[in-house]
Amino acid sequence: MLDPRFKLHVFRNQVYAADIKKTVIDLVTTNINKNLPVQQREDVDAPEEPIAKRNKFDIWDEYDTIVNTVRPEGTPRSQAVLEVQRYLELPVTGRQQDPLEW
Secondary structure (H helix, E strand, C coil): CCCCCCEEEECHHHEEEEEHHHHHHHHHHHHHHHHHHHHHHHHHHHHCCHHCCCCCCHHHHHHHHHHCCCCCCCCCHHHHHHHHHHHHCCCCCCCCCCCCCC
């Protein structure tokens, strides 16, 4: 399934395809959960610069502030399901292409 040349197309039995898809979703969910506390800790440890210390208005400072406050929506499980589904919806690469280059 993880080879972009084949994905789920090589499974003759749809039960096996569903099982491997569930396994990959579980692995991605675990990875998201593992990284979640690190992201939260970084947010808490990073002190925000007081507005009074900013010398002038900078559009990029405003942009950075907005982007840094954006958080992925949904649960780790729903994020994993979406990530795997997006991957599966991408076109299959050519059989002669190197999957590691993809």
